[in-house]
Amino acid sequence: MTAKQKCFCQEYLIDLNATQAAIRAGYSEKTAYSVGQRILKNVEVKKYIAEQLEQIKNEKIADAQEVLEYLTSVMRGEQKEQVPLMMIDGGQTLVEKGISAKDRLKAAELLGKRYALFTEKLEVEGTTAIQIVDDIPLQEGENIA
Numbered sequence: 001m002t003a004k005q006k007c008f009c010q011e012y013l014i015d016l017n018a019t020q021a022a023i024r025a026g027y028s029e030k031t032a033y034s035v036g037q038r039i040l041k042n043v044e045v046k047k048y049i050a051e052q053l054e055q056i057k058n059e060k061i062a063d064a065q066e067v068l069e070y071l072t073s074v075m076r077g078e079q080k081e082q083v084p085l086m087m088i089d090g091g092q093t094l095v096e097k098g099i100s101a102k103d104r105l106k107a108a109e110l111l112g113k114r115y116a117l118f119t120e121k122l123e124v125e126g127t128t129a130i131q132i133v134d135d136i137p138l139q140e141g142e143n144i145a
Helices: 003-015 018-024 032-040 043-060 064-075 101-114
Strands: 080-086 092-098
Touching: 003 018, 003 032, 003 043, 018 032, 032 043, 064 101
Parallel strands: none
Antiparallel strands: 080 092
C-alpha cells in the first residue's frame, strides 16, 4: 500500500466517505469519486480498513473487566456525578457530587450477583437411578396402552 493510499484510508475512517477522503488525501476533486471507489477495491486497502474498523469497534465496547472495575469504583464512592443546581437569579450550574448511597448499593448488588454472594441455592452433583413403579391394579377389561 502506498503512502497516499494509507493517507486515503486514514481520511476514509473519519467519515466513511470515499470521495471526501480522496480529496483530503490529495487527489483531484474532478476524479475523487472514481479514485475513491477504485482504492476501496484494493485488497490491501480493504484489509487495512477492516482491521482499523474492528479496532475502533473493540475500543468502544466495554469488556467484562471494565464493567466490574466501574461497578467497584461506584460501590466504593470513587465516582462523581454532575447534577444541575438552580441559582437564585434563575440560571443553573452543574455541581459535582458523590454517588448516592442508593446507586452504591445497586453497584454492590450487581457485583454480588456476579460473584454469587447472595444465592441460597446449593449445587448437588451425583447420579441416581429412577425406577417407575406402577402398582395400580387394572380393572377388568382394561388394556395397557
